[in-house]
Structures are given as structure tokens and as C-alpha cells.
Amino acid sequence: GAVVSQHPSRVICKSGTSVKIECRSLDFQATTMFWYRQFPKKSLMLMATSNEGSKATYEQGVEKDKFLINHASLTLSTLTVTSAHPEDSSFYICSARDRLAGALSTDTQYFGPGTRLTVL
Amino acid sequence: QKEVEQDPGPLSVPEGAIVSLNCTYSNSAFQYFMWYRQYSRKGPELLMYTYSSGNKEDGRFTAQVDKSSKYISLFIRDSQPSDSATYLCAMSVLNQGGKLIFGQGTELSVKP
Numbered sequence: 001g002a003v004v005s006q007h008p009s010r011v012i013c014k015s016g017t018s019v020k021i022e023c024r025s026l027d028f029q030a031t032t033m034f035w036y037r038q039f040p041k042k043s044l045m046l047m048a049t050s051n052e053g054s055k056a057t058y059e060q061g062v063e064k065d066k067f068l069i070n071h072a073s074l075t076l077s078t079l080t081v082t083s084a085h086p087e088d089s090s091f092y093i094c095s096a097r098d099r100l101a102g103a104l105s106t107d108t109q110y111f112g113p114g115t116r117l118t119v120l
Numbered sequence: 121q122k123e124v125e126q127d128p129g130p131l132s133v134p135e136g137a138i139v140s141l142n143c144t145y146s147n148s149a150f151q152y153f154m155w156y157r158q159y160s161r162k163g164p165e166l167l168m169y170t171y172s173s174g175n176k177e178d179g180r181f182t183a184q185v186d187k188s189s190k191y192i193s194l195f196i197r198d199s200q201p202s203d204s205a206t207y208l209c210a211m212s213v214l215n216q217g218g219k220l221i222f223g224q225g226t227e228l229s230v231k232p
Contacts, residue, residue: 006163032218041128043208043222044164057217093163097218108154109220111163 003027004096006112013084014120021079021115023094029074030096034109035067038091050077084119091116123147126209126223135232139196143209143223146190150211150221153185155194158206158225167207168194171214199230 003026013019023033032051036044048058048069056069066088068080077096081088095109126143133139141155152171156164168183170176176183182195192211196203209223 004163034218034220041225041227043224046219049217049219091161095163108166108169109218110166111156113163114161116161 002098002110004094004110004112006094006115008115009113010116010118012118012120015085016083019081019084019117021081021092021094021117023077023079023096023112025075025096025098025110028096028098030077030098031074032097033071033077034095034097035069035077035079036093036095038093038114040091044093047079081117084117086119089117089119123221124209124211124223127226128224130227130229132229132231133199135199135201135230137199137230139199139203139228139230141194141196141207141209141226141228143192143211144190145192145211145221147211147213147221148187148190149213151214152212153183153192154210154220155181155183156208156210158208160205164208199228201230201232204229 005024007022035047038044046059047062048056050056050069050071052071052074058064071077091114093114095111124145154169155167157167158164170183173185173187180197184193206225206227208225210220212220
């Protein structure tokens with residue numbers, strides 16, 4: 001159980017194009033999904049928190065117009081990198097929190113396999 | 121000072137060794153503690169979680185929390201080459217929207 005998928009796993013695009021990354025919880029409903037960015041040999045940097053049916057909450061320094069997040073259902077959140085530039089190249093990882101998890105496990109997050117974005 | 125500090129390593133041990141991975145933290149409000157394992161180019165995988173001081177054991181893995189010292193550890197017994205990965209500690213304040221604060225991650229290599 002508690003499987004999270006991401007699509008695509010890798011994407012290469014030209015500078016100036018937009019890229020959409022999907023995050024799905026496959027066997028549970030997720031009230032909250034999180035989007036992270038990870039640089040090589042670095043820890044995960046939280047970009048934004050996505051709640052189903054409401055606007056995402058962005059961390060300080062993350063441009064909400066650059067990184068558009070939509071959480072249309074309890075099993076799907078999307079991250080769109082708009083007008084991508086080479087500095088946006090990174091490993092993007094989503095995680096999801098199980099809506100039905102017990103009170104003591106409400107902060108347990110299950111991670112997707114990540115999407116490697118390369119902007120040329 | 122970062123909220124969570126973790127020695128990035130790399131740490132290299134022979135197969136069968138006992139591995140100790142550690143994190144310290146400064147926020148006394150943290151109540152929930154997790155260890156994740158991340159293989160190269162993959163997403164993190166939850167290994168263990170705990171919310172109280174003391175030890176929690178799961179197979180070859182033991183998670184230890186000392187809230188008085190603001191110190192958590194993960195012990196791996198009889199380490200295997202398949203344990204080679206980056207280990208990330210994470211912690212959170214309950215009822216704060218589930219936001220996790222991660223350590224930098226420790227890169228572990230277990231040599232056969």
C-alpha cells in the first residue's frame with residue numbers, strides 16, 4: 001500500500017517551454033500533497049504544499065507564477081514549470097499524506113519516484 | 121543554525137558492520153521523527169517513524185530518540201551492500217500541516 005507515482009520520470013525540454021509533472025496516489029486518498037526539489041547530493045527542499053480543492057501554499061522564495069500547482073482531486077496533483085530555463089533543471093519529487101491515516105501518523109509522507117527535468 | 125543537522129558523510133563500512141546515523145535538532149517543538157532511505161535517482165522511502173523518546177526496532181533497524189538532548193539515531197545491524205543509499209532524517213511539529221524538515225542526508229556505502 002501507500003504507493004505514489006509520478007509521470008514522467010524524465011523530461012528534456014527546450015528553454016522557454018512549459019513542463020507538467022503529475023503526482024498520483026495509487027491506493028489511498030491524499031488530502032495533502034507536497035512538492036520538493038532536490039539538487040545533486042543535497043537534501044529535499046520543500047517548494048509548496050498542495051491541498052485538494054484549494055490554492056497551494058508556497059514556501060518563501062518559490063515563485064508561484066513560475067511553478068503552478070493544481071490539486072484537482074484526492075489522488076492527483078500537478079506541477080507545471082512555466083517558461084522553463086536551464087536553472088530549473090533539477091529532480092522534482094512529490095509526496096502525499098494519507099487522508100485516512102491514524103492521528104499519530106498524520107505526518108507520514110509517502111514519496112513518488114521523482115522526475116528529472118533537464119532544460120536545454 | 122539549521123533546524124536539523126545531519127553529517128553528510130560519505131560513510132563507508134564493511135559488510136556486516138553496525139552503522140550509526142545521527143541527527144541533531146534545535147526546535148524543541150518537534151514531536152514526530154522519521155528516517156527515509158533514498159537510492160540514487162529515486163524518491164525517498166519511509167523506513168521508520170516514531171513520536172516518543174526511546175528505541176523502536178524493526179528487523180535490522182533501530183530508531184532512537186532522545187528528546188532531552190534533541191538527538192535522534194538510526195542503527196543498522198549486519199549491514200548489507202543493499203543498504204548503500206542516502207539516509208535522511210525528517211521531523212515535524214504535529215498539527216502543522218504535515219510539513220517535514222529534512223536533514224542533509226548521510227550517504228552510506230557498505231562494501232562487500
